[in-house]
Amino acid sequence: MPQVIFLPHEEICPEGASIEADPGISICDLALKNGIEIEHACEKSCACTTCHVYVREGFDSLEEPTEDEEDMLDKAWGLEPDSRLSCQALVADTDLVVELPKYTINQVSENH
Ligand code: FES
Numbered sequence: 479m480p481q482v483i484f485l486p487h488e489e490i491c492p493e494g495a496s497i498e499a500d501p502g503i504s505i506c507d508l509a510l511k512n513g514i515e516i517e518h519a520c521e522k523s524c525a526c527t528t529c530h531v532y533v534r535e536g537f538d539s540l541e542e543p544t545e546d547e548e549d550m551l552d553k554a555w556g557l558e559p560d561s562r563l564s565c566q567a568l569v570a571d572t573d574l575v576v577e578l579p580k581y582t583i584n585q586v587s588e589n590h
Contacts, residue, residue, distance in 0.1 A: 484509065485576065501568075501570055501571050505533075517582050518565055524544070530556075532560040532577040533576055536572045536573055537574075556580070556581065
């Protein structure tokens, strides 16, 4: 089974995590199941950007993002070439390294 490594994030998973994943699960669901509370303000329907993550390794193993995902990603805080919406990106058969952005758009508008 592919292994998904979540890099440490100060608030959400200070220690980081390494999790075995069933192929086909979204990165967001995998994280939530394992106590990594990625925000998912639109309940994973590709209508927000709070579940934005960077896929630092294994990016090319993921299915291409849909146009809807691309459109939403354009609005995400800190967009990078490795950016995906974690509720839309499904684990394939390759190990992944996932980094959580420092902020989500919600936090930016609330606190910054
Ligand atoms: S939870 Fe809203 S787009 Fe992923």
